[in-house]
Amino acid sequence: MTFYLIVLVLLLIIIFIFISKNYKNNNIDFTVTQKELEKTIENKNKLYAKQKQKVEIVDELKKTIKTCNDELFVKIADMNNSLFEELYNKNNS
Secondary structure: OHHHHHHHHHHHHHHHHHHHHHHHHOOOOOOOOHHHHHHHHHHHHHHHHHHHHHHHHHHHHHHHHHHHHHHHHHHHHHHHHHHHHHHHHHHHO
């Protein structure tokens, strides 16, 4: 029984050493060049400008819709007043 435990421990140690050596040999280089960094910043600035433009368009649409709603409300109120005046005039005639 102890023989199997010793063999198992040795196998685990060998596997661990093998994995750690492969990990050290396959490290990924995370260095970024100045050109890549500038390109990334430029792309982010372009995206920010597009997003800002979309927000401005949405704000303009909201203002337009509010103006149209206000004008429509005034027109409906005027129509109601004129209809009430016509009905009042017909009833009083």
